[in-house]
Amino acid sequence: MATGDTTESTSVPTEEVVGWETKLRYFLNSDFVRSSPYWGIPFVLMGIAVYGGIGYNVVISLTDYAGLGRPSFSNLDLEMYTTALSNDAFREAAINNLVLLVAFTTISLALGLFLAILLDHGIRYKDKIQTIYLLPMALSFVVTAQLWLWMYNQESGVLTVIMETFGFEPINWLGNPEIALASVIFALVWQFSGYAMVVYLAGLQSIPTDQFEAAKVDGASTIRTYLRIIIPQLKESSVSAAVVLMVFALKAFTFLYALVGQYRPPNGTDILATLMVRQAFKFGKWAYAASIATMLLLLALGVIAPYLAYQHRQGSL
C-alpha cells in the first residue's frame, strides 16, 4: 500500500476505466491519508505560526501601519524598505549584524574545534570536563547578560581586577563604541563555543582511528595529521554547526536587551533585531519594524537555503 498519495496503484487493472469511487477508496486508504492524523495537526499549527506569520509580516511591512486600529491594506508599497535602506541607523545595524554573524561564528567554530581536539586526545574525566565546557549553553541569554555585565564592570568586575593586577588601565568594555561589539561577541562565544565542541567531538569520534596510525607510520606530525587528514573530514560537522551558530547570532537581541535594559543596546552594538524591536515596541512603527524583520529573515534564508540544498545533495535530509 506504499504507493503514495495518488491512485496509481499497480493492483488496479489498467484496461478498465477506474471509477471515481474506486479512486476515492484508494486515496482514502493510502498511507498519506492514514498517517495524516499524526503529522496533520502539528503541520497545520506550525504552518499557521511560521508561514502565516511570515506572510502577514510581509503584508504589514508593505503598509504604513503604526499601532492602533487595523492596518490599511489599500495602498501597498515598498516605502518602508526604501526608508530603511536609506537610513544610517539601519545601515549601521546591518553592518554590525554581519560583523557579529561572521566573527561570532568563526571564533566559536575555531574554539570549538580546538576544544574538541584537546579533549579527544586521551584526557581523563573527558565526559565531566565536556559537561562543564557546555554548561553555559544551559543558561538563558538573560542570565549570561547579567553575568557578563558583572565581568565587564569597570569598577570592580573580574576583567578590571585582572587588568589592574597586571598594571593595565581598566577598559570600558561595554561603554566604548569601538570595542563594545567585540565585548558582546566575546560573551556570546563564551556561551556557545561548547556547542561547536560537542558537534566536533561527535564528528571526531566518527573518524576511524587507523587514519591516525597510518599517519604516524608515515612520520607525519600531529599538527600535520590534523590539518591534512582529520579536519578536512569534519566538513559536515563544520557546516551544520556554523548554520546553527549563525541562527544563534541572529537571535542575539535578547542578550543585548538584557545587557543594558530597555531598548538601548550599548553604543555601537545595534543590530537589526534590536533596531526592529525598538521601532515596534518603543516607537510603535509596526510597518517599519516589519520591513526590518523581513530583511532579517532574508538574511537568515541566505544562510539556510544553501545549507538545506547542501543537505539535500548529501542525501541526509
Place this chain on the structure above:
Amino acid sequence: MSRSTTDSNFDVASLVEDINLRRVGQYTLVVIFLGFFLVPLETGIMTALKTNEAVARSLPFAPPIGDGFTLENLQYAFSQLSRSFVNSLLMAIPATILNVLLASMAAYGLTMVNWRGQLAVLSLFLVGVFVPYQAVLVPLARFWNNLFPLARMLEPLFAAAPLFQSHHSELVPLIITHVAYGIPICTILFRSYYKSLPNSLVEAAKIDGASITKIYRRIVLPISKPMFAVVFIYQFTQIYNEFLFSFTLITGANHPAAPVTLILPAIGASTSGVDFGIRMSAAFLAALPTIILYVAFAEQFAEGLRTESG
C-alpha cells in the same frame, strides 16, 4: 587513550607514568578552559553571597569569608522572582509536554510511514527551525492582542478555577505560541531518532497487519522513551530560557504573569547599577532550574544538541 574515558580506572601510578611535557601542556590548557567557562558563574555566585561593602572591597572571585557573607541578597531576589517562577513553570511544563507529544507524532507520520511528497512537507518543517523569531513578532502581537484575544476570553475561567489566578490566562497564548514554534525543532529531533531505528521492526508489524495507530502505540512509543527524555530536556530548557515571546505577549516586567526571563533584566535596572549582589543573586536563582536539569541530565542535553546539528 581508552582507559582515560572511565573514572574508575584512575590511579596515581598511571598518571605519573605518562607524564611528559606534551601531556602537562595539554592538561594545563584543559584547566585554563575550565577557568574560562566557570569564572563568570563562580564570580556571580560569590557576589550573590556578599554584602555590598564586601563586593566593593574584596576580589570579585574571592569567597565571602567572615563578615562579608550574607543571604539577604538571595532572599530579596527570591522575593522578587518567586511569582515569576510559578509563571515560568506554568508556561514551560505544559508547553513542553504538548510539544514533545505533537512532535513525536509528526515525526512518526513523516518518517515511518512512506508517502510521496514527504520530503516537501519535511522541508517546510526544517525551514521553520531556522526562522528568526523577529520575523513573526509583529503578526504575533497583533494576532493575540487584536485578532484573537484568547487571554481576555479565558480570564473569567481562570479567575474561577482553583489554584489559578486570573492573570494566568495570559500564559495560554504564550503556551500555544511556544508549542507552535517548537514543533519544527522537536520534530527534527524525533525524526533523526526514528530514522536510526531498524526498518525490520516496523515492517514485521506491518506484515502482521498492524494498523498505523497500533504500530505507533505498541512499538514506536515504547522504544522512543530515551528520545522523549532528550527532547523534553532540550525543549524545556529552550522554553524556560526564552525571552522574546514573553516580551511580545506580556506587556512589561511588572505584569503579574511575567515569566522569570522577563523580570530578570528589570531587577538589574530597578536597583542602582552598583548593586551587583542583588543582580547576581537574581541571575543565579533564575538559572537554577536549568542548571539543576543540566547537571542531572547532561548526557541527554548534549544528545539533543548533537542531534540538532545532524
